[in-house]
Amino acid sequence: MKTHNLYTSAAIAWVSACFLFFLGLILPSLAQAGVWTPSNIPGTNNWTGLASSWDGTELLATSYDDPNFNPALIYASTNTGGKWSATGAPANYWFGVAASTNGENLAAVVFGGGIYASTNGGSAWVQLTTAPYGVWYAVASSWNGSNLVAVSGGLYRFIYTSPDSGQTWISNNVPDSEYWYAVASSANGQRLVAVSNSNTNGGAGALYTSTNAGTNWAKNKLSGIDWTGVGSSADGQKLVACGSSSALYVSADGGTNWTPISGVSGYLTGAAMSADGSKMVAAANGGQIYLSVDSGTNWMSSGAPPLAWQIITMSRDGNVIAAAAPSDQIYTMRFNAQSPPALSFVLSGGKGLLSWPAAGSASFILQHNVNLSTTNWQTVAGALLNNGQYQLTIPFTNSQDYFRLLGP
Numbered sequence: 001m002k003t004h005n006l007y008t009s010a011a012i013a014w015v016s017a018c019f020l021f022f023l024g025l026i027l028p029s030l031a032q033a034g035v036w037t038p039s040n041i042p043g044t045n046n047w048t049g050l051a052s053s054w055d056g057t058e059l060l061a062t063s064y065d066d067p068n069f070n071p072a073l074i075y076a077s078t079n080t081g082g083k084w085s086a087t088g089a090p091a092n093y094w095f096g097v098a099a100s101t102n103g104e105n106l107a108a109v110v111f112g113g114g115i116y117a118s119t120n121g122g123s124a125w126v127q128l129t130t131a132p133y134g135v136w137y138a139v140a141s142s143w144n145g146s147n148l149v150a151v152s153g154g155l156y157r158f159i160y161t162s163p164d165s166g167q168t169w170i171s172n173n174v175p176d177s178e179y180w181y182a183v184a185s186s187a188n189g190q191r192l193v194a195v196s197n198s199n200t201n202g203g204a205g206a207l208y209t210s211t212n213a214g215t216n217w218a219k220n221k222l223s224g225i226d227w228t229g230v231g232s233s234a235d236g237q238k239l240v241a242c243g244s245s246s247a248l249y250v251s252a253d254g255g256t257n258w259t260p261i262s263g264v265s266g267y268l269t270g271a272a273m274s275a276d277g278s279k280m281v282a283a284a285n286g287g288q289i290y291l292s293v294d295s296g297t298n299w300m301s302s303g304a305p306p307l308a309w310q311i312i313t314m315s316r317d318g319n320v321i322a323a324a325a326p327s328d329q330i331y332t333m334r335f336n337a338q339s340p341p342a343l344s345f346v347l348s349g350g351k352g353l354l355s356w357p358a359a360g361s362a363s364f365i366l367q368h369n370v371n372l373s374t375t376n377w378q379t380v381a382g383a384l385l386n387n388g389q390y391q392l393t394i395p396f397t398n399s400q401d402y403f404r405l406l407g408p
Contacts, residue, residue: 056320058103087122105145109136147189151180191236195227238277250296274318
């Protein structure tokens with residue numbers, strides 16, 4: 001049976017000796033998040049890029065090389081990662097890919113090479129000969145695939161944009177001292193955000209935004225971070241950026257102001273978000289994939305297996321996440337469409353009372369975990385039905401506990 005996690009968690013800690021208590025934040029639903037499922041794709045390739053159609057039915061994955069260090073292929077799935085097949089792309093040192101909402105118009109970049117495009121979901125690819133040679137790290141696309149933006153690092157530090165699906169390319173006015181690493185685009189391709197992971201002076205990376213398809217760029221005030229990933233909402237107002245030293249930031253105004261996120265750890269390697277900006281994800285090389293379903297206000301572990309996650313993408317409808325680690329499988333997670341019951345907590349008779357509506361919750365199981373950095377969730381029995389609510393009395397303890405409802 002397919003399982004999905006509902007992280008509507010009451011974090012509760014009591015100091016029973018003096019009958020004081022602290023009620024941690026009852027977090028909003030972390031989205032009926034499902035289990036992570038490995039795919040049938042070869043688990044030996046060095047995965048470098050992921051892209052998704054609107055609903056995640058079509059997924060694309062680029063690989064830099066195979067176990068023998070030979071140039072690798074681009075793979076596609078038409079069933080949300082259930083099965084993957086090689087596309088018609090030639091073997092190359094692929095490093096990034098972007099897709100239109102229908103999954104038909106694609107762009108992919110080569111690390112030390114050119115830029116390629118497909119108009120039929122990857123069956124056939126052509127090199128865009130008007131694009132310059134670059135050490136291309138990433139490419140992003142407008143929803144219809146007409147506006148493209150690609151970033152290059154190494155010895156070729158520049159950003160290029162295309163207004164016509166790659167037929168012509170325009171060099172952007174950005175510092176050539178930045179080792180550009182990641183980029184994201186709004187739905188219409190006008191609002192862009194690009195990051196570097198270092199510069200030629202030996203300093204940290206930088207974050208730039210554009211509101212006119214790359215004609216002009218503005219540097220953000222955030223400093224001291226080697227940036228590795230960015231994501232954008234459809235309107236380009238909500239942004240997420242991640243990088244070294246557990247750096248995770250969100251913006252609600254197109255990058256003018258940024259809010260740092262605490263409680264995440266590891267070297268963050270990639271970030272993405274849904275079209276409306278309500279759902280966000282960030283992957284860490286240290287083994288966690290973090291998830292938010294309230295526009296970045298609260299974040300928790302998604303329950304992904306502990307791998308050295310390198311790349312991540314989210315479907316624009318926010319219901320599918322795909323992630324990969326080098327020389328491992330590509331994993332996908334689908335959100336449960338069923339509306340979950342909401343957990344609530346109150347004090348009653350000197351004890352904690354956890355409750356949730358009985359209606360629609362017959363297939364959900366209450367679980368608890370004392371440490372959210374682990375996946376050691378255990379089923380909790382003993383809830384009683386009272387006036388249309390399941391209720392569980394929780395005695396005072398000297399420890400912190402977290403609860404969730406696990407549904408079908």
